[in-house]
Amino acid sequence: MVTTVTSYTDTRSRALIGDGFDGVVRLVAAGQYGTGVLLFDGTAVLTAAHLFANNVSSANIIFETRSGIQTISSSRVLVNPNYDTANSNSDLALVWLSQDAPIAAERFGIYRGSNEIGQTFTLVGYGTPGSGSTGTLSNFNEAPIRVKANNKFDADSASLGRFFGDSGVWEATSGKQLVADFDNGLAQNDALGSLINKPGLGLGASEGLISKGDSGGPAFIGNLVAGIASYTARLSTSGAVPDVDNTNNSSFGEIAGWQRVSAFQQWIDQSLRSQYINQPATQASVQKVVNEGSGGTTPVYFWVQFNGYRSDPNQIVSVDYKTRSGTALAGQDFLATQGTLKIYPNEDHALVMVEIIADSLPEPDESFYLDVFNPVGATFGQGVVQLTAVRTIVNDDGWYWG
Numbered sequence: 401m402v403t404t405v406t407s408y409t410d411t412r413s414r415a416l417i418g419d420g421f422d423g424v425v426r427l428v429a430a431g432q433y434g435t436g437v438l439l440f441d442g443t444a445v446l447t448a449a450h451l452f453a454n455n456v457s458s459a460n461i462i463f464e465t466r467s468g469i470q471t472i473s474s475s476r477v478l479v480n481p482n483y484d485t486a487n488s489n490s491d492l493a494l495v496w497l498s499q500d501a502p503i504a505a506e507r508f509g510i511y512r513g514s515n516e517i518g519q520t521f522t523l524v525g526y527g528t529p530g531s532g533s534t535g536t537l538s539n540f541n542e543a544p545i546r547v548k549a550n551n552k553f554d555a556d557s558a559s560l561g562r563f564f565g566d567s568g569v570w571e572a573t574s575g576k577q578l579v580a581d582f583d584n585g586l587a588q589n590d591a592l593g594s595l596i597n598k599p600g601l602g603l604g605a606s607e608g609l610i611s612k613g614d615s616g617g618p619a620f621i622g623n624l625v626a627g628i629a630s631y632t633a634r635l636s637t638s639g640a641v642p643d644v645d646n647t648n649n650s651s652f653g654e655i656a657g658w659q660r661v662s663a664f665q666q667w668i669d670q671s672l673r674s675q676y677i678n679q680p681a682t683q684a685s686v687q688k689v690v691n692e693g694s695g696g697t698t699p700v701y702f703w704v705q706f707n708g709y710r711s712d713p714n715q716i717v718s719v720d721y722k723t724r725s726g727t728a729l730a731g732q733d734f735l736a737t738q739g740t741l742k743i744y745p746n747e748d749h750a751l752v753m754v755e756i757i758a759d760s761l762p763e764p765d766e767s768f769y770l771d772v773f774n775p776v777g778a779t780f781g782q783g784v785v786q787l788t789a790v791r792t793i794v795n796d797d798g799w800y801w802g
């Protein structure tokens with residue numbers, strides 16, 4: 401990560417342990433290294449497909465948390481089936497962990513809105529450090545460090561097509577990649593202002609850009625993963641040369657592209673769900689009393705059934721969910737989670753997975769809840785705004801919850 405801070409030892413740009421980014425991990429795949437982010441159910445890391453070039457199909461995932469440094473090997477790597485190397489389209493991969501993720505590592509939800517452009521985001525990664533005025537350090541040989549910075553999504557990458565198109569090799573699919581530029585506050589170095597008339601002079605001292613090693617790293621809007629770092633580029637026209645030093649080095653005046661996670665949410669959701677261990681095949685087989693595992697975390701599933709009618713077969717219905725402590729406590733007995741569960745076309749149900757923490761001693765009546773609310777595409781029933789998994793069946797207009 402390149403920031404405006406000159407010294408990489410300056411803690412202002414570090415994403416130190418305990419700062420809320422311990423779910424941002426380093427990935428090593430066949431000698432290439434990159435960054436990834438632990439997703440909401442704790443089973444897999446989202447990263448960039450290009451780290452797995454040449455049919456590499458495994459990686460080591462390195463967590464830095466309050467529990468120390470822990471390296472976990474992958475059990476499975478899934479490159480997005482539409483990954484298109486030449487155009488950096490669908491440059492996403494999911495990497496499943498062969499062991500439970502550290503409890504101290506945050507799990508992150510994904511951004512599901514469509515209003516990313518114009519929003520400020522936080523980028524976090526293990527890429528080569530440097531400063532905007534001189535670019536990445538050429539002599540950095542130390543252990544990779546986790547750095548954070550901010551930027552703003554300026555545009556859809558497809559709007560830059562004519563610059564890449566001149567060489568005839570690059571065409572971003574509209575709606576699936578986002579770009580941001582590295583600003584130093586000067587109009588002459590405002591890359592996307594001068595190139596595609598998307599002016600913005602940046603965020604001052606907090607501005608930053610990805611560099612080598614940040615590939616696959618997250619761009620957060622709030623605490624949700626909205627982008628996955630994919631590439632950098634220095635672009636110019638006969639009238640505008642925004643790069644400060646005519647070198648490809650993530651300096652001021654360059655741009656970077658991220659895969660737009662919201663455009664891939666169905667692939668992410670369905671891929672994660674397809675790998676759930678010991679998942680119930682029927683509503684009746686959902687385990688409502690769960691034995692703790694022998695260590696780490698154990699998955700517990702909640703089944704959300706949609707019994708309504710889709711007037712449009714492509715309709716996606718959804719609910720929001722959030723765990724709630726009962727006699728079992730969040731952070732002690734289970735990992736709190738919240739998010740949106742989507743039930744896609746050709747699905748009539750979906751599972752919410754919650755991780756139970758093994759090393760505690762449950763009381764016989766220890767329990768926690770999952771509240772389900774904000775149904776989209778169908779109602780819960782007249783006057784009903786929230787359902788809770790209290791292990792009693794709530795049957796209503798189109799939804800069953802239990």
Ligand SMILES: [Ca+2]
Binds near residue numbers: 551552580601603
């Ligand atoms: Ca910028």
Ligand SMILES: [Ca+2]
Binds near residue numbers: 598601602
């Ligand atoms: Ca700008």
Ligand SMILES: [Ca+2]
Binds near residue numbers: 634644648651654
């Ligand atoms: Ca440069």
